[in-house]
Amino acid sequence: MALYLAVANRKGGVGKSTASIMLAHSLSTWGGKRVLVVDIDSQCNASIILLGGCGWREARDGRKTISDYFVDCFKTPHTIPETYLVKETGDVVGSGGRRPVLDLLPGSLLIDEVQGDLFLDLASSSIGKSSIIDLSQRLGKLLRRWDASYDVVIMDCAPGLSFVTHAAIAIADRVIVPFRPDYVSLMAIDRISLVAEGVTNLDELAAIPISRRRYMCLPNFVRGRGQERLLIEEVGLTHPLTRVQLSHRDGIANAFEWSADARSIEDKYGDGVADLRGLYDEVSASMLATISPAKGYADDSHRALSA
Ligand SMILES: Nc1ncnc2c1ncn2[C@@H]1O[C@H](COP(=O)(O)OP(=O)(O)O)[C@@H](O)[C@H]1O
Ligand SMILES: [Mg+2]
Numbered sequence: 001m002a003l004y005l006a007v008a009n010r011k012g013g014v015g016k017s018t019a020s021i022m023l024a025h026s027l028s029t030w031g032g033k034r035v036l037v038v039d040i041d042s043q044c045n046a047s048i049i050l051l052g053g054c055g056w057r058e059a060r061d062g063r064k065t066i067s068d069y070f071v072d073c074f075k076t077p078h079t080i081p082e083t084y085l086v087k088e089t090g091d092v093v094g095s096g097g098r099r100p101v102l103d104l105l106p107g108s109l110l111i112d113e114v115q116g117d118l119f120l121d122l123a124s125s126s127i128g129k130s131s132i133i134d135l136s137q138r139l140g141k142l143l144r145r146w147d148a149s150y151d152v153v154i155m156d157c158a159p160g161l162s163f164v165t166h167a168a169i170a171i172a173d174r175v176i177v178p179f180r181p182d183y184v185s186l187m188a189i190d191r192i193s194l195v196a197e198g199v200t201n202l203d204e205l206a207a208i209p210i211s212r213r214r215y216m217c218l219p220n221f222v223r224g225r226g227q228e229r230l231l232i233e234e235v236g237l238t239h240p241l242t243r244v245q246l247s248h249r250d251g252i253a254n255a256f257e258w259s260a261d262a263r264s265i266e267d268k269y270g271d272g273v274a275d276l277r278g279l280y281d282e283v284s285a286s287m288l289a290t291i292s293p294a295k296g297y298a299d300d301s302h303r304a305l306s307a
Helices: 016-029 045-061 066-075 111-125 130-146 163-171 183-197 202-206 226-238 250-256 265-288
Strands: 003-007 035-039 102-105 152-156 174-179 215-219
Touching (some): 003 016, 016 035, 045 102, 066 130, 130 152, 163 183, 183 202, 202 226
């Protein structure tokens, strides 16, 4: 079974796509994992980063997108999930120039409209409120169909809380919540934490020990100022925090720079390599803790990844 990671925050511009791509590059290249990135955001940044603009348009014209996948699956029960993927993406190669297993379910500009249409279809054929839960559950099941083919599935979520984002958070083994250490970001963390834990208010959340939570907050854009340190500490009083903090660096911004000429991961990330290594070490250590050698991930991995 694959480990499913949702990278989510209801706020945009906090580094969701950046962290998704950093995890994808490092887990596939350094860790030798078979990695699938699922691009859930209609901005399609993860797709453009992994395929380049032309590659993404080609995928779209070839009906290899998340929208095509969902629409076809709702129409016919016998779709083959692999046919919607683009294989061997990204611009990073491992030692000896080998391509890592880094595949992509490309994003779609139409994903918001598509989920609205699917919802209406479902609502007209079922009674009342159940169609909301029904749609989320069906989308979640479709997202888990790559369980057997990959070691890690990374879902780069949209900033809002659409049906698909809800579904991704619901089926994820772990939710990584990148945030900027500023006051505006605090409320966004509170909101996503409630969704990740399936509770309705902060009192209910407080009843769940921090070490048992499914989500982890990842400080990003850190410049090492005193004010930021205090804010990160404040987040750590109510939410689980990663040990690693991503600095504000040009090398990390390079995650967004797709190049037609593949290069080593160290060349791509430049002065961001140490941050990348920290993120990789922490995620792979907590992943390894849940792998049972005989039958893949432990059955309770949905809840057991906290260090
Ligand atoms: N640690 C960082 N240092 C420098 N630039 C960053 C860092 N994290 C993200 N960025 C840049 O910030 C912008 C927003 O990041 P992005 O990953 O698109 O956020 P989101 O997916 O949450 O909207 C992008 O241009 C990205 O290159
Ligand atoms: Mg994004």
